[in-house]
Amino acid sequence: MASHPERNDARKGKKFRPQTGFRKPREAPSDEWIWGWHAVEAALANDRRGAPLRLLATPERARQLEARFGRRTPIEPTDNQAIGHVLPQGAVHQGVALKPGALPDVDLADFAPRPGAVILMLDQVTDPQNVGAILRSAAAFGAAGLVLQDRHAPKLTGALAKAAAGAVERTPVARVVNLSRALDELTDAGWRAVGLAGDADRTLAEALDGAPTVLVMGSEGEGLRRLVAEHCDELAKIPMPGGFESLNVSNAAAIALYEASRSRG
Template sequence: MSSPRERNAHSKGPKKSGQRAFNRKPDNGSDEWLWGWHAVAAALSNDKRSAPQRLLATPDRAKELESRFGRPKALEVVESAAIGQILPQGAVHQGVALRIPLLESVALQDFDARRGAVLLMLDQVTDPQNVGAILRSAAAFGAAGVILQDRHAPKLTGALAKAAVGAVDKIPTAHVVNLSRALETLADLGWRAIGLDGHADAYLEQALDGGPTVLVLGSEGEGLRRLVSEHCDQLAKISMPGGFESLNVSAAAAVALYEASRTRP
C-alpha cells in the first residue's frame, strides 16, 4: 500500500516536459529576495552590489532584462506562478524576482556634512511599507542618506524594497547599534539634529538653517524615545494649518524633506 506522500505525489499528475519544480513554501533565504521591476532593475544597475545568486523572470520580463543588462548569468526564465511559489504569500512581483546579498551599510563618516545636506534617522520605525516609502521620498528630495537601527528596522528587501521603487539602491543607508551615540558622532562631524515632535514649540521651517541637518523621526505610536530626543539639538513640529495633528510617519518624512529642500542654497 502506498504512503500518503506517494498518493499525494501521484495525484498532482506528471510534470510537463522542461518545467522546473519549485517549492510552494517561501525560499529559506526569502529575506534576501527582491521583487518588483523597479527594485530588481535598480539592484542590477548598482555596481556596489554583489553578484546575483538567482534571477527569476517571466519570458516577457526576461526580454526586458536582456535588452537592458545583456543576458545575466543567474537568469532563469519561468512562469509567473513559479515566482510566486517561492516568495511570501501576496508578493506582487511583476514577473521578476532577484536573490542577492544585502547591501553593505555605509559608515557615518561617509556622509558629507556639506551645507544643505540632509540625513534622515528613523527611531524604531519598523513597518516595511513606511520605511520603503521614506526611502523613496529621500531619493526624490535628494537626501544624503538614511540611518537605521541594526535591530529595530526591517531588512532592505522584499516588500520594503518594492515600496521603495528602487530607492534602496539609490540612497546610502547606515545601520547603527545605538542612535544616541550615532547622533553624538554626527555632531562631531558637523551635523545638527532636529527631532520631529508634534508637541514642540518651534515649527520645522523655523528650526532649519540650511546647514547639514539630521531629521530624526520616531515611530507613529511612541514618537521619539527620550534618549534620542535628548540628543537632538532642537525639537520641531510640522506646521499643519488644517488642525489635523497626526501624519503617517512616511508622510511626515516627505513633508520634512520638502521643508528642508527649501532652505538649500
C-alpha cells in the same frame, strides 16, 4: 507490446503524466528577495552590489532583462505562479524576482557634512512599507542617507524594496547599534540634529537654517524616545492647521524633506 509498469501501475493507483510547464523553485517563501520590475532593474544596475544569487523571470521579463543587461546575469525562466511560490503571500512581483548580492556597508563617517545636506534617522520605525516609502522620498529630494537602528528596522529587501521602487540602490543606509551615540558622532562631525515632535515650540521651517541636518523621525505611535530626543540639538514640529494630528510617518518624512530642500535656497 512491452508493458510500462512505471507508467500505469494499477497496484499503486498511479498514472504517468508527462511534465509540462515550468518547474517550481523548491524553496520556502522568503523576504530575502527583491521583487517588482523597478526594484529588480535598479538592483541589477547597481554596480556596488555583489553578484546576484538568483534571478527568476517570466519569458517576457527575461527578454526585457537580456535586452537591458545582456546575458551577464543568468536568468531562470519560469512562470508567475512559480515566482510567487518563493515570495511572501500577496507579493506583487510583476513577473520578476531577484535574490540580490549584498550592498556594501555604510558607516556614519561616510556622510560628509556640507551646506544643505540632509540625513534622515528613523527611531523604531519598523513597518517595511513606510521605510521603503521614506527611502523613495529621500532619493527624490536628494538626501545624503538614512540611519536605522540595527535591531529595530526591516531588511532592505522584500516589501521595503518594493515600496522604495529602486531607491534602496540610490540612498546609502547606515545601521547603528545605538541612535543616541550615533547622534553624538554625527554632531561631532558637523551635523545638526533636529527631531520631529508634535509638541515642539518651533516649526520645522523656523528650525532649519541650511546647515547640514539630521532629521530624526519617531514611530507613529510613540514618537521619538526620550533619550533620542535629548540628543537632538532642537525639536521642531510640522504645523497642522487642520487640527488632525495623525500624519503617517512616511508622509511626515516627505514633508520634512521638502521643507529642508527649501531651506537650501
